[in-house]
Amino acid sequence: MVMRSVSPLPPPEQTRSPELQARAFENLGYIRRTMEEAGSFTAISGWAQVAIGVTALGAAWLAHRQPTPSSWLTVWVGALAVSIVIATLGMVRKARAAGAPVFAGPARRFAMSFLLPLAAGGLLTIALDRAGLHGILPGTWLLLFGTAVACGGAFSVRIVPVMGMCFMALGALALFADPAWGDAILALGFGALLIGFGVKIARRYGG
């Protein structure tokens, strides 16, 4: 048997070590949380948004020249598909440039709150198309896209929820405006608004 040390009290660091470890953990957690929260600023790519805006302007021009509601809808759904590709590439590129994981905490949270209103929009599009109510589609899209942005960006920099609310206001206007203005209002929203905010986001938040 080994005799214990004569020291009546343990050395101070011996009692401090678990506390030290806890504090180190806590500090690392704080750094991580801050980075995730601050990183949500960079999740959205401003330049991708500008590219989507340009796509939407082209789509509005093309859609306005379509003879039937179904070909009109096809143009806009096609533009949506192109936009999803651009947005995804933009996010991945920007996250890589910042050395951040693409689907870290804030991006995942953003995606969840962003995708739910969009899914609702998708369902309503099918239902309204079947009912032949194409005139309501522009307002529905703008309103729900605005809701998605405002909810997804609720905890981001102010510019993101502000952009969402602009879309919602435009959507409300479209719902009660003459359906003949649908394409023009869509061009204003998915074209002009996205380009304007996209340039601002790209300039202020690095891309």
Add this chain to the structure above:
Amino acid sequence: MRTDRRGLPRKASLGRIGAAEGGMPDLDRVIHERLRLGIVSALAVNEWLTFNELKHLMRTTDGNLSVHARKLEEASYVECHKSFEGRLPKTRFRLTATGRRALERYLHHMEALIRATRAR
């Protein structure tokens, strides 16, 4: 595992452990402070952040943020850029290479502390 006289593991990486204040040994005092650590962490994932964005992120006051941002600036960990947007003054911050290295050192230090305590 053998420990030294102070009850700490014999690890080369922890050789500098001293009896610094609060039990946190030999740390970079500039970024060990909570708000300054937050500023440096936020700037590590953004090229630039404005004064207001940092204030919003850190949930702090103008006075508090400027005091701590100045400390970081004095240590050359962040650089500050002042301009005007219209008639409103705008202050932006960016992490310098020195600041990034300091954050990396700090992260390594925390990891080393955890490893050392686990290895006991």
